[in-house]
Structures are given as structure tokens and as C-alpha cells.
Amino acid sequence: MIFKDSKVAVIDGVRTPFMKAPTGKAQDLKAYDLARHALNQLKHRYDFLENDTDQITLGSVTHNAATSNIARESMIGAGYNLDTPAYTVTMACISANVAITNAAQSIQLGAAKVAVAGGVESSSDAPVRISDAFKKTLLTAQKAKGLGGFWKVFKQFKFKSLVPVAPAIAEFSTGLSMGQDADQLAAKFGVTREMQDEFALNSHHKAAKAWEDGKFETEVVALPIKPKFEVVEQDDTFYANSSMEKLSTLRPAFVRPHGTITAGNASPITDGAAVSLLMDIDEAKARKLKPKVVIEGFTFSGSNPQGELLLGPAYTLTKLLNEAGLKIEDIDVFEIHEAFAGQVLANLAAIQDEDFCKKSLGLDGAFGEIPMDKINTQGGSLSLGHPFGATGSRLLTSATRRLIETKGKYALISACAAGGLGSSILLKRVG
Helix, strand or coil: CECCCCCEEEEEEEECCCEECCCCCCCCCCHHHHHHHHHHHHHHHCCCHHHHCCEEEEECCCCCHHHCCHHHHHHHHCCCCCCCCEEEECECECHHHHHHHHHHHHHHCCCCCEEEEEEEECHHHCCCECCHHHHHHHHHHCCCCHHHHHHHHHCCCCHHHHCCECCCCECCCCCCEHHHHHHHHHHHCCCCHHHHHHHHHHHHHHHHHHHHCCCCCCCECCEEECCCCEEECCCCCCCCCCCHHHHHCCCCCCCCCCCCCCCCCECCEEEEEEEEEEEEHHHHHHCCCCCCEEEEEEEEEECCHHHHCCCHHHHHHHHHHHHHCCCHHHCCEEEECCCEHHHHHHHHHHCCCHHHHHHCCCCCCCCCCCCHHHECECECHHHHCECCCCHHHHHHHHHHHHHHHHCCCEEEEEEEECCCEEEEEEEEECC
């Protein structure tokens, strides 16, 4: 979808520091705590948000049952007017992308003038289920009457049913982990271990340089962590002193012994929240906010999880640019989600592969090559972290900032997601 005369201005974005999980600095925080803090900090930056926000939408993947509508609960905790509607969406790693584009459509249609969208993830607070056998026992026991009834229920009870069920790490439809799929994808497109390690190393060095240069100072808000209220001010997910030598010593993490995906070239499990402020451009001007970037359009895709799980960027960025009548060379800034180094490199190879582009994308030939110096120049998910539900908002903020810094015309963000899903969003500089 391309917006005709886009009204959707990207005003600002804030996020918590992204922190390694599940035993990291945020291990005692709930997703509610993270989202509430991000929303609260954005509200303090723009006082009118307390009473004049038309909708709040957050993406999240692993839900705590106590706060299943995390958008509404964290909004209340952050002190927004209770009249503000808020809802939660989920679409795996592109959940924030859905939240953002839903808000953008509301603004473009005139249903909202001010919207906050983003996402949150606490992998440290991932739900742990009881076994189906124990659940059945407990539900049956609720209807039991007297000691005889309870004895009848529990005499068949087995202690092994008390073993908790850990969160699944495999695709439901294929039984494969995302890392296994990434290994297969890298092999399919000839992406070597050395290529992946080099890409990952560059991501870490770019992130370290961006932090050193103050690129994230207005984006990342300090987070005090109870009970001692230690203040975390920076992501703890990047390694400024990593090297190819260190990365080369890491063993394959998913396909042993010959796989190429390791802990060093995969994004870390991460806790964090990120939110973006979107406004009707005329409303923003009326409030003297000087909007500089608008959302020009977006698209989503679905492909076969068996073999194409992580090819969302290849499917969506080609479709979106064609729909907009643009070519690769028209785009000044690319922000591509780095689930794995191999996944990014495979997508870049896919759109240069004539056979893939013809058979899978329906194009006349290869789509083209994206220059590496336009991609994730201030780090990416490999180095900055990947809180599943929040990454889309970080991508939006990074792309907006870079587009303004470079004085370019167009930026594009793109991401893959579990289930064979993909997302791309096109931005345009207007000021």
C-alpha cells in the first residue's frame, strides 16, 4: 500500500536500553515495566500526549497472562488519559511493524491525529506452562466432591506431570528452530561462515561507534531497575572489542558440527521496549513540531515456512519499491532487521539471484544489489539486540534519524518474522 499524499508524520521515537536476557539486568522486570517506562518517557517529552493521544498500539510476542493487553495496562501505568483506546497486536518479530502501520492507516484515513505505536518484549518473563496432564488433573479436581472424589482424581496423578513445559523455540508448522532455518538459508544462497562473522563484527563495531558518537542519546532513555534502582543508560548487547579471531572460535549453535550460525553471528535474546510517535502532518505543524519524515507506504508478506522462513525482506522490499515506482538506487537509507547475519546476507543475495527473482518474486530478472554502505550504518539487531515485539519501532527511529542526517529522500525498513512472514515500510523526507 502506497499512501497518496501521505499525512503520516514520524515525529519521534524512544526506547529503553536493550538488555541481554533471560538472566540479564532486566530479569526481574515484566514487559509491563518496560513498556510503561517507554510510554511514560515519551509522554514527558510531549505534554499533550497525556490527554490528546487518539490511540496506542503495541506489539508483543510472549505474553504474560496478567497483562495480556500490554498496551492498555502499560498505558494506564504511564499516566495517559483513561479515555485513550489501546490494543496489543502480535505478528512475531514484526509485531511493532504491524502496530506502526495500523496507526499509520488510522492517521491517513483521518480516524486519528496523534498515535503512539511500538512494542515490548520481556524474554526474561516468558511464560512457562504446566504439562497438559497436570492441567487436566487440576481442572478435573475443581469438580470433585469430597475426599472420595479427590482421591479418584489424584490416585492416577504422576509426579512427572509436574515438570514445567519450557517456551517452544521451534516453528510450530515445521518443528525446526529459526537458527536451523537460517543455517539452511545461508547454505542455499552460498553465504559462508566467514561472511557471516564479518557482517556480525561490522554490526558490533558500528553500534559501538554510534554510541560513542552520541547517536542514541535522544533515543535511549535511562531505565532505573528496582529494587536497588540501578540506572541502565546503554544497550549491553554489543561488543566493541570483538574480532574475527574471537568469532571464529565459536561453535555452531544449531546445526552441529557443520552449521555456520553461532552465538556470535546471531541476534541475542533481549529485553526492551520501544515506542514511536506518529501524527497527522498538519496537526504536527499546528503544534509547531516541524515534521521532517512521513510514512509513504508499507507491505507485508507470507511465504512457505519450509525453506523460506526468513526471506521476508526479499519478498516485501521488492514488492513495495515496485509499487512505489522506485529502484534500489532511489533509497538512501536501509534498515534491515538482523535476526542472523546469514539471514541478512541471504536476502541480499536472493534479490540478486535471477532464478529466485523470476520463480519466487515474479520479476523479469534479478532485482538488484543494495550497497552495503547504505545498510544499518549504526548497528543492527545483531549488536543492538532484538526484543521481538519492539524491534520494528527501533528500526523506524533509526531509519528516520539517518534519513534526516544524510539529507536523503527515501528510507526503507524491512524485517523477517517467524511463520514465513515479512514486512517493509517506506519513509520519505519532507522537511
